Amino acid sequence: MTAVIKINQLTRCFKETTAVDQLSLEVFAGEIFGFLGHNGAGKTTTVRLLNGVIEPTSGSMRVLGFDPQVDGPALRARTGVLTETPSMDERLTAWDNLSIYADLYRVPRVEVHKRINELLDEFDLADRAKERVGGYSKGMKQRLALARALLHKPELLFLDEATSGLDPIAAHHVNDLIVRLARREGHTVFLCTHNLVEAQKLCDRVAVLEHGRLVALGTPAELTRQYVRRLDVQIEINEEQIEGTLHILRSLPRLVISEPVRTNGALTVTLSGHEAIPDLLEILVHKSIRVYRIAAKETNLEQVYFALHDEKESVQ
Amino acid sequence: MNAHAISAIIRKDLKVVSQNKGVMLPIIILPLILFVILPWVVTLMPFLGDVFGITVDDLNKVQDLINRMGAGVQQELAGYDQYQVFVVYFLVYVMAPFFMIIPLMVSSVIAADSFAGEKERKTMEALLYTPTTDRELFIAKLLSGWLAALAVALVGFVLYAIMANAAGWSQIGRIFFPNTMWLVLISWVVPALPGLGLGVMVLVSSRAQGFQDANQIGSVVVLPVVFLAIGQVSGAMSLSVPLVFLLGLVIWLLDGLLIWLGSRSFKRGRMLGA
Numbered sequence: 116m117t118a119v120i121k122i123n124q125l126t127r128c129f130k131e132t133t134a135v136d137q138l139s140l141e142v143f144a145g146e147i148f149g150f151l152g153h154n155g156a157g158k159t160t161t162v163r164l165l166n167g168v169i170e171p172t173s174g175s176m177r178v179l180g181f182d183p184q185v186d187g188p189a190l191r192a193r194t195g196v197l198t199e200t201p202s203m204d205e206r207l208t209a210w211d212n213l214s215i216y217a218d219l220y221r222v223p224r225v226e227v228h229k230r231i232n233e234l235l236d237e238f239d240l241a242d243r244a245k246e247r248v249g250g251y252s253k254g255m256k257q258r259l260a261l262a263r264a265l266l267h268k269p270e271l272l273f274l275d276e277a278t279s280g281l282d283p284i285a286a287h288h289v290n291d292l293i294v295r296l297a298r299r300e301g302h303t304v305f306l307c308t309h310n311l312v313e314a315q316k317l318c319d320r321v322a323v324l325e326h327g328r329l330v331a332l333g334t335p336a337e338l339t340r341q342y343v344r345r346l347d348v349q350i351e352i353n354e355e356q357i358e359g360t361l362h363i364l365r366s367l368p369r370l371v372i373s374e375p376v377r378t379n380g381a382l383t384v385t386l387s388g389h390e391a392i393p394d395l396l397e398i399l400v401h402k403s404i405r406v407y408r409i410a411a412k413e414t415n416l417e418q419v420y421f422a423l424h425d426e427k428e429s430v431q
Numbered sequence: 432m433n434a435h436a437i438s439a440i441i442r443k444d445l446k447v448v449s450q451n452k453g454v455m456l457p458i459i460i461l462p463l464i465l466f467v468i469l470p471w472v473v474t475l476m477p478f479l480g481d482v483f484g485i486t487v488d489d490l491n492k493v494q495d496l497i498n499r500m501g502a503g504v505q506q507e508l509a510g511y512d513q514y515q516v517f518v519v520y521f522l523v524y525v526m527a528p529f530f531m532i533i534p535l536m537v538s539s540v541i542a543a544d545s546f547a548g549e550k551e552r553k554t555m556e557a558l559l560y561t562p563t564t565d566r567e568l569f570i571a572k573l574l575s576g577w578l579a580a581l582a583v584a585l586v587g588f589v590l591y592a593i594m595a596n597a598a599g600w601s602q603i604g605r606i607f608f609p610n611t612m613w614l615v616l617i618s619w620v621v622p623a624l625p626g627l628g629l630g631v632m633v634l635v636s637s638r639a640q641g642f643q644d645a646n647q648i649g650s651v652v653v654l655p656v657v658f659l660a661i662g663q664v665s666g667a668m669s670l671s672v673p674l675v676f677l678l679g680l681v682i683w684l685l686d687g688l689l690i691w692l693g694s695r696s697f698k699r700g701r702m703l704g705a
Contacts, residue, residue, distance in 0.1 A: 163703070170698075191562040198560070200553050200556075202556050204447055205552070215443045215446075216557070219439050247450075
């Protein structure tokens with residue numbers, strides 16, 4: 116896999132504050148990479164660093180093979196950025212906004228008209244293209260900003276809270292577009308978000324940032340396996356072995372962290388994480404318990420996020 | 432250097448400014464008062480002594496003022512009667528420093544909107560993510576203010592030339608404006624003046640919180656011209672061709688210094704307050 120972003124020990128300080136703290140990671144071509152963190156975690160600063168808008172205090176990075184500090188303009192010609200706020204000129208019309216940025220992104224003159232029309236259609240803004248953006252709803256502005264970020268068909272797309280302020284239908288439309296850009300058109304998407312459901316649904320891999328530091332990196336499944344410390348599991352066993360199984364489960368406080376509950380011929384227990392499943396299964400098999408089915412309740416990034424947060428709180 | 436990108440930013444800035452009433456009103460109203468209304472008021476003043484409280488004594492004081500001025504001015508005004516001297520003195524000499532305020536004001540108002548205003552409206556960030564270099568951004572931002580200030584000044588000059596000659600025609604009976612000093616002013620000093628407003632604004636804009644803040648800080652740039660106007664009205668100094676030429680030279684040098692300092696500190700990250 117080709118890494119389109121390589122970050123090594125990247126640090127950016129603002130006076131007393133360290134916004135990005137020794138960040139190291141790689142983002143691969145064609146993936147949707149989720150960059151998670153609370154407000155002020157350092158997500159926007161990282162996007163600015165990766166596009167050569169601000170300089171790092173220390174560390175190094177390569178984006179699409181470019182050093183953002185040295186080849187900023189060449190790099191930015193190949194990246195598209197949706198900023199956290201739509202950042203549109205509200206006194207201008209949607210058409211004017213797009214046509215000016217088409218010039219700035221060096222879209223060939225002969226293609227400008229066609230490209231703008233395509234995007235306005237795509238984002239359902241064609242009939243209001245000649246109106247001033249100041250009269251648009253927040254969702255419309257966000258859609259227009261996304262259209263602007265796609266004007267020059269960037270290889271690498273940075274989306275900072277892409278669906279913030281959008282209604283569910285518009286957000287669904289944008290998410291579909293993100294998937295299409297990555298899966299069908301081969302764009303790499305760097306998605307900054309604190310919408311964990313969205314990240315879980317869209318991202319191939321995610322990084323979790325806390326106060327500028329990388330605290331977790333992996334696929335959503337890997338992270339849930341690694342960080343979720345409470346996992347509800349249903350175990351189906353031979354009816355005659357239930358009492359014996361209950362006795363075994365109660366004797367494993369390291370693996371089973373709740374009192375087992377008997378429901379409809381099965382047992383429901385809370386385990387101390389995904390790694391407890393194979394351990395428990397091994398013990399039950401060893402004790403000659405006939406296990407017909409063991410099903411873990413689906414876990415998600417939200418649990419990972421809170422687990423990381425709780426871990427940090429307990430350290431402090 | 433990508434001229435295409437520079438012209439796109441200029442187009443954007445000027446379009447945005449033209450839609451902003453807060454910026455456009457002073458740009459329209461002040462020249463209208465100075466270049467259209469004032470010439471008529473000045474030419475009518477000696478004849479409406481009761482309204483303006485002007486006496487023959489005041490007209491003599493103007494003559495005393497002129498007697499203290501350089502030989503060139505005296506030579507130009509020789510042969511005019513008392514009323515004609517009053518009109519020519521005001522419309523040609525007193526108005527010259529006031530005219531200089533226009534390109535300064537226009538450039539600093541547009542630069543305040545273009546630098547600090549854009550930061551305030553949060554539209555700057557999207558611009559910083561485009562493939563423009565810092566130098567292209569800097570030049571584009573300077574040129575949008577500079578070109579607009581020059582356009583307003585040149586249109587104002589033509590308008591003023593028409594109005595001054597039309598208003599003074601009944602008393603002078605010939606075209607008396609512009610004289611050589613004004614031609615030097617318009618071709619040498621006026622093109623340099625926007626650089627002062629822009630240079631100061633570039634330096635203050637990264638620290639300013641918004642358009643009003645930057646505009647207030649930047650307005651100090653008009654003060655030297657106000658002192659010049661006071662000096663001219665009080666007779667403490669008189670604008671002549673050599674003095675105007677020298678003034679232009681000083682302003683061009685200051686432009687160079689301010690723009691050099693501005694370009695050194697102009698980094699796209701600073702425009703975000705980083």
